[in-house]
Amino acid sequence: MFRLITTRAAFTTQAASLCTRPVLAGINSLAVTRLLSSAPGPKPANPEFSSGPCKKHPGFSLTNLPTSSLGRSHRSKLGKERLAFAISETKRLLKIPDDYLVGIVPASDTGAYEMAMWNMLGAKDIDICHWESFGKGWFADAVSHLKLRDVVDVREHTAGYGDIPDLSQTCKDRDICFTFNGTTSGVRVPHGCDFIADDRTGLTLCDATSAVFAMEMPWEKLDVTTYSWQKVLGGEGAHGMLILSPRAVERLESFVPENRPLPKIFRMTKKGKVDGSIFKGATINTPSMMAVEDYIDALQWCDSVGGVDGLIKISNNNLAVIEKFVAENDWIDFLAKDPAVRSNTSVCCTLDLTADQIKAFVALLEKENVALDIGGYRDAPPSIRIWCGATVETADVEALMPWLKWAYEEVKK
Template identity: 20%
Template sequence: MNRAYNFNAGPAALPEAVLQKAASEWFNFNGTGMSVMELSHRSKDYEEVHFGAVSLLRKLMQIPDDYAVLLLQGGASLQFSMVPMNLLQPGKTGYYVLTGSWSEKALKEAKKIGQTSILASGKENNYKAIPVISGIRVQSDAAYVHITSNETIHGTQWHQFPKNLGAPLVADMSSDILSKPINVQDFGLIYAGAQKNLGPSGLTVVIIKKELLSRGKDELPAMLHYRTHAENDSLYNTPPTLAIYLFKLVLEWADSIGGVEKISKLNQEKAKILYDVIDNSDGFYLGHSDPESRSLMNVTFRLKSDEITASFLVQAKEKGFIGLNGHRSIGGCRASIYNAVPLEHVAKLADFMRSFKSQY
């Protein structure tokens, strides 16, 4: 069978090499006579997977020793609550930068936990651009500043992260983690659902500065306390073993092709191919985001009319392009070009876009 041209926003494409490796070990992992999902999470064979994945992530992202790496469940949506539960102390304020739907949801959950404030927002401009907050320092009551590094729905992305804000920077990196080099030390906490760049759904990665682990109250439920998972190497309860195994394979693939530096160059090349088609279409394709805030992960656009947009999506699906519908909240089209989406597939989509335009 031919592989689909998978542009889904998430769960998203996985590297073909990862799927092939997993298939070869499906019935007999590491000579155990069992699939990895049948192994005890206390077994030596699984522990090699578990700690090997953490070690590889540390290597690829250059995570310092004073940060803990946690492998959790519940998706980024649970982190919307866990972050304020653990970091938002009484008398303190969680500051949020709104750049789209996901940052709005993070704020909504934090409001249930404690005091919050909007530091900056792009909502008045329909979330077409990342707000400029350089030079801003938060008030002395700040517990943290929360950002969403890439907004999948509106197609905007932080290309330079704020520094010297006067409080730990917390980032939801679900849709662009491992897509470009970052300095982990610029952040107090990073969290990411795995299902876009790290592996399948079911796993959430949290990278947290160890000094922040003491902020959570002792009366927090054990499973909602970062310290619980840090002290137990993310093995307090049964972890999502199959998802972590696939996560490790994705990290091995990333390492084998040249690491984050190589991946970043490929992502820039892929995005340029599609944005060039949009920019040179004489208004036939209309990008949603402002050029300086364009996402390299989610290329959002619409066509000259709703009717033409609908026709584009029908013909695209007939040609094998999957997942190009824009999010239901804003419509239009969206091509999600995460790390595992091959350059060749992006080039084929660009060819289709030019061909479709020629019909009009």
């Protein structure tokens, strides 16, 4: 990147000139001199560590996407075939039981989860579990907008960022709403979801948007599961996936919420029966066929690296790199102290820095094009968040670690 500089004067002159470049704007010449002399090694080949939308999969190219469905109606024979193929490949790769329904719905994971809440909640008392911002949002919607406390008992089970509530306090005879992986806190439910009873009479509604394709999903425990394409597969935004067990279908067909008008994009039944066409590719509203082709491309990539098991392995390897680094450095720690509930996708870490110093830390890495979009979520404690989903290559996580130490030392000076 730089020519070999043989004299101290020449080095100082070049360092000072670098201060006028946009990437180093605001950093004085002495800082630049230190920056250049202490660069710790190669940078990640791809600096994208955003927790959503997430990095595209290795080898991605727009030129690889089929274009025959573009400009065609999603109601056409071809459009329906591509949507149905996306659904069938999802079921195959995720090993979803044959009697479960899978549909493509509007408005990303948020739309899918809200659709389930508005259609199904209110038939039974409810336990809502949350330990980060999105789960907290589901609780607020349940009590403030759906006003479910007017018709059933709603219990809140909550914990702060980095912790998880005592999930054993939930009841099998109540509906249970929870987030499988807290994207903004780096805390996931324990492996296997053992807190959910096999003989439950209530439904489980699971927001799994940063867990699916990176963690084992115990489908027999999950009645409603939602996610979006933009997380672990690195797909495009705006579309959600809705997965329903036979028990969830039974609820749709037996329960009609009173005094709760449903927007068109939330309606899943016709004449008292579930609208099966939604789960065969006839979407409620117009999807982006470009985004659909991108999702299919991501599913094919998943297949090429060993399916879901291969993706889980990559995410676990990425997390292991950070765990080793944290064990070797006392100035960084996980927001989730308990390894049993630590996410392998949205990895959140606290630093021995003030909030302003963490902002400077993040900005410095971005200026160096080493790590983009790793600042902690706005409602979380001051922290960083490194996406470790399977589209991020382990070599890039390994290359990032020395730069974290470098940035920390620069900010602490």
